Amino acid sequence: KAGVTQTPRYLIKTRGQQVTLSCSPISGHRSVSWYQQTPGQGLQFLFEYFSETQRNKGNFPGRFSGRQFSNSRSEMNVSTLELGDSALYLCASSLGDRDINEKLFFGSGTQLSVL
């Protein structure tokens, strides 16, 4: 069974540009969550999508957005990039049972560098 796939693995952008990251969940999983990992702030929850709808949201500005397609694949978009957006972006997939004990499966992440 294939794991969570994130593409691309690495991205380099300049300030002011926008970027789109992709996440393909494990087959049969309907929930995709996104996390930002930086040396200063650690791992922070961005948002969760389930059945093409945003179900939960962390404390990030509106420049960070996402969507989910009918096949459960998800994309995350960051507009007007800032230097501080440089981070490893991780996605996690799960069945989506709304259970705090549900197991999340993480991808290897997309490393975004903003110059």
Next chain:
Amino acid sequence: GNSVTQMEGPVTLSEEAFLTINCTYTATGYPSLFWYVQYPGEGLQLLLKATKADDKGSNKGFEATYRKETTSFHLEKGSVQVSDSAVYFCALRNKLGGGADGLTFGKGTHLIIQP
């Protein structure tokens, strides 16, 4: 709100030494507690979890006990190996409305085991 505090390291130990990584949390209600591990170049993997007070999670020789009275979830292992070198994250997940909030992580502890 929810928060997790853990020792950041790096923590350097010799092979076969005893390991403790401290983790304390702040949360309302009854969250579930987790330890995740991140090996170089890989995504996060769930190491163990505990879902209620006095529960002990265990896996691969690692253990952690959910202590509600001290709001702690310290990770321990009796004899570490070089292969245990990784970054370890303490995390909690709480209920939100009728579902589950995103994971709240500590900053991570970089563990280095020397042969």
